[in-house]
């Protein structure tokens with residue numbers, strides 16, 4: 351049968367729960383924790399945001415994490431294979447996830463390449479007193495350049511793209527345990543260590559306390575605004591990497607008997623803790639920046655590319671010598687580590703699918719997936735189209751692609767196939783604690799409602 355062929359002897363396995371938990375935390379803790387959460391929290395009620403955020407974690411993030419685990423572990427396969435075994439015609443959901451993974455990998459690698467360069471640029475603060483202008487020249491895409499394809503490759507970006515993809519290829523070729531788990535077991539503690547030092551230093555910058563006050567000052571009125579709740583669910587979905595096929599794939603590498611629910615709680619809370627730590631670090635730095643420039647915090651709050659590659663370089667240059675370099679190396683180094691362990695998780699979705707589909711050995715599958723990805727991402731983004739394209743892909747993947755995948759999978763599992771009770775039994779045979787009816791309500795009612803609403807809202811924004 352095709353299913354027998356798909357389970358090639360070459361299928362990887364985690365050595366145990368710890369390896370799995372580190373790999374899963376590695377995937378969850380990514381760029382989103384560092385450069386997305388702080389601004390989202392600030393703009394959606396500050397200290398009061400913690401309430402919708404925790405509700406979203408408990409009513410959708412962790413329940414959907416369990417769903418991913420249950421499908422992957424019960425049906426043991428890459429995303430398309432596990433979905434096919436669940437119910438033949440649902441295989442398309444898995445391929446949809448593979449497509450999203452491919453797109454995210456393309457631009458995630460680029461950001462990692464930038465962060466790698468900027469870790470080194472921090473040493474001599476190469477951006478001088480014009481970080482925005484420097485970044486524009488560096489990417490050749492900012493500063494109003496026309497979005498035309500001109501292959502004027504920037505050597506620095508090119509070199510670090512090659513380094514990033516070589517590292518990915520080596521780790522992925524080493525396989526699930528020796529590659530993915532082993533690198534996460536080293537990188538995640540290192541990331542936490544570096545980030546704690548970063549936060550500790552940033553807290554002592556003048557103005558840091560003002561930044562924290564701005565972040566944590568609760569605006570309780572915000573809780574009456576539905577968009578604040580949607581933002582909380584959006585952040586949780588993205589941050590936990592649920593519905594991407596990642597957690598599904600990872601859990602298929604676990605032993606038959608494993609505590610799935612216990613592991614899910616560890617991953618969920620570890621991810622959120624890191625997110626709050628990042629909020630403290632980023633807002634200490636922003637508070638310092640506002641004070642140094644004599645402006646209100648509100649004027650310096652940004653997220654994403656602007657926060658990392660324009661605001662932080664400015665902060666690094668304005669900080670006392672020594673402190674600036676330290677903050678720069680730790681900040682960009684953290685982006686590299688957090689981003690790398692997320693990038694390999696998204697690439698694994700594709701590699702596992704190709705392995706299952708064609709029966710390839712690990713190394714062959716790695717090369718078939720990573721070499722074209724490396725070439726395409728380097729070629730695409732080495733042009734002046736890079737930055738605009740990154741925005742488009744990111745928006746498409748995260749506001750539509752993944753929300754639609756999550757919505758379709760919760761509806762299909764709950765109402766079309768009616769598979770939730772079986773999956774719950776599977777989880778309950780494994781975990782240290784049992785899950786009850788509330789899980790069915792979260793996955794079958796709350797999650798689809800929130801996902802449907804946010805899909806409608808983003809589509810409305812698109813049309814208006």
Ligand code: PHE
Nearest residue numbers: 378380381382383589591692
């Ligand atoms: N969870 C990651 C983050 O918070 C985002 C991500 C999702 C990365 C899926 C890769 C794949 O940054």
